[in-house]
Amino acid sequence: MTDFSPKSEFLRVMFERGYVHQCSDFAGLDALAAKREIVAYVGYDCTARSLHIGSLVSIMMLAWLQRTGNTPITLMGGGTTQIGDPSFKDEARKLLSLDEIEINKAGIREVFAKVLRFGEAPGEARMIDNAEWLTRLLYLPFLRDVGRHFSVNRMMTMESVRQRFEREQEFSFLEFNYMLLQSYDFVELARRHGCNLQMGGSDQWGNIVTGIDLGRRMGTHQLYALTCPLITTASGAKMGKTAQGAVWLNADMLSPYEYWQFWRNTEDADVGRFLRLFTFLPLDEIARLAALGGAEINEAKKVLATEATALMHGREAAEAAAETARRTFEEGRAASDLPGIDVPAAELATGLGVLAAFVRAGLVASNGEARRQVQAGGLRVNDRVVTDPARVLTAADATEAGAIKLSFGKKKHVLIRPV
RNA sequence: GGGGGAAUGUCCCGAGCGGCAAAGGGGGCGGACUGUAAAUCCGCUGGCUAUGCCUUCGUAGGUUCGAGUCCUACUUCCCCCA
Numbered sequence: 001m002t003d004f005s006p007k008s009e010f011l012r013v014m015f016e017r018g019y020v021h022q023c024s025d026f027a028g029l030d031a032l033a034a035k036r037e038i039v040a041y042v043g044y045d046c047t048a049r050s051l052h053i054g055s056l057v058s059i060m061m062l063a064w065l066q067r068t069g070n071t072p073i074t075l076m077g078g079g080t081t082q083i084g085d086p087s088f089k090d091e092a093r094k095l096l097s098l099d100e101i102e103i104n105k106a107g108i109r110e111v112f113a114k115v116l117r118f119g120e121a122p123g124e125a126r127m128i129d130n131a132e133w134l135t136r137l138l139y140l141p142f143l144r145d146v147g148r149h150f151s152v153n154r155m156m157t158m159e160s161v162r163q164r165f166e167r168e169q170e171f172s173f174l175e176f177n178y179m180l181l182q183s184y185d186f187v188e189l190a191r192r193h194g195c196n197l198q199m200g201g202s203d204q205w206g207n208i209v210t211g212i213d214l215g216r217r218m219g220t221h222q223l224y225a226l227t228c229p230l231i232t233t234a235s236g237a238k239m240g241k242t243a244q245g246a247v248w249l250n251a252d253m254l255s256p257y258e259y260w261q262f263w264r265n266t267e268d269a270d271v272g273r274f275l276r277l278f279t280f281l282p283l284d285e286i287a288r289l290a291a292l293g294g295a296e297i298n299e300a301k302k303v304l305a306t307e308a309t310a311l312m313h314g315r316e317a318a319e320a321a322a323e324t325a326r327r328t329f330e331e332g333r334a335a336s337d338l339p340g341i342d343v344p345a346a347e348l349a350t351g352l353g354v355l356a357a358f359v360r361a362g363l364v365a366s367n368g369e370a371r372r373q374v375q376a377g378g379l380r381v382n383d384r385v386v387t388d389p390a391r392v393l394t395a396a397d398a399t400e401a402g403a404i405k406l407s408f409g410k411k412k413h414v415l416i417r418p419v
Numbered sequence: 420g421g422g423g424g425a426a427u428g429u430c431c432c433g434a435g436c437g438g439c440a441a442a443g444g445g446g447g448c449g450g451a452c453u454g455u456a457a458a459u460c461c462g463c464u465g466g467c468u469a470u471g472c473c474u475u476c477g478u479a480g481g482u483u484c485g486a487g488u489c490c491u492a493c494u495u496c497c498c499c500c501a
Contacts, residue, residue, distance in 0.1 A: 265456075267456055366465090372464080376462060
């Protein structure tokens with residue numbers, strides 16, 4: 001794989017930027033890409049109201065695919081989500097109701113229009129839902145047409161599920177069918193839309209090549225697999241976890257400001273790699289930024305944060321987030337567009353306990369935690385460390401900007417606005 | 420079908436001779452040092468109207484002044500024999 005030098009622009013970008021983990025046939029895929037004839041899909045199950053940055057690598061792959069003249073398909077898993085992918089899972093996830101799936105699907109759809117151009121013409125992206133065909137399958141015909149091509153023996157030896165069997169953990173027949181459905185999706189997309197490539201995370205390798213196999217047995221054109229590596233941070237942690245949980249892509253789940261902050265806090269050693277994976281900046285520019293040493297690397301992190309945020313939330317929101325961060329961290333002022341909560345003026349008039357205020361702002365989970373943080377010196381009001389847990393906030397604490405700034409640690413700030 | 424073991428702080432692992440808000444890790448959070456980084460060191464890591472009160476150890480009962488700890492039944496999981 002390392003000595004392969006691609007002729008097509010698409011594969012060249014994939015290699016240069018670090019998107020490639022495994023491919024079923026580099027040369028074959030390269031030939032298709034050179035003719036700009038790739039029609040590639042990535043499937044997204046509707047397990048939450050928004051995708052998180054775990055899905056971002058594959059979204060970027062689709063974006064590059066389109067930018068290099070090929071055709072992307074985003075497949076919503078309206079059908080497969082009703083089953084749940086067992087790959088590399090310790091236990092079955094709980095079944096989602098059809099209503100939940102619909103809500104999630106609606107939330108997830110939004111993100112793709114930001115990096116892909118949709119339409120009907122060649123080279124324009126399609127959005128398809130596998131519920132379209134999966135919900136209409138008839139059991140016996142499906143078993144006879146598709147099921148007969150699957151070897152249970154072989155499926156049980158697949159890496160993605162082997163642990164489940166080895167540990168003798170429950171593996172339901174429902175889950176067992178996921179692989180059949182995903183494989184069938186690939187065939188269906190090949191037939192309906194001329195799809196010839198499925199991309200995804202490295203954990204999807206088994207499911208994807210099984211689909212290629214099914215295609216061959218069911219007489220489609222040649223299908224291909226291309227997977228990207230699972231992204232971890234330089235210090236080995238799974239990427240995309242914050243105190244609040246996952247790093248969501250939708251603004252209603254995680255504000256652009258917080259999203260910007262996530263990227264801003266990237267480890268030094270990851271800056272170059274993340275710039276290549278998560279921005280469209282040219283490689284020479286990235287090389288220059290990644291070469292910055294010592295404190296100067298912070299400039300590169302700001303570029304990363306702003307570019308990555310602009311991709312998901314728009315240039316304007318990204319610049320605003322950058323500016324808020326600059327005022328907050330570099331000037332130590334209370335930028336007015338920090339996250340904030342409204343508190344009735346009447347309540348402030350009678351006095352609001354600091355502990356309760358921090359809980360209300362969502363910075364700490366309980367009064368008890370707030371109390372402990374006071375002892376640790378982790379809470380500040382208008383940049384002054386809180387030392388007295390009995391302290392009461394009143395309207396007099398509002399600064400000239402008209403708000404009270406609560407800080408938890410060095411990085412989390414919330415404004416209390418009297419209304 | 421028979422025999423033996425296990426379920427602990429709702430993030431995970433895990434100690435716990437009847438006095439336990441319950442050892443120790445990991446993870447997470449805060450503080451110090453830095454550069455909003457990493458590494459390192461220190462602290463915290465049930466709730467509350469808080470020198471006290473309330474709720475936690477698979478579920479439901481029982482013994483006891485007092486139960487995570489003992490007894491009974493049930494649930495789930497693991498191991499051995501058949």
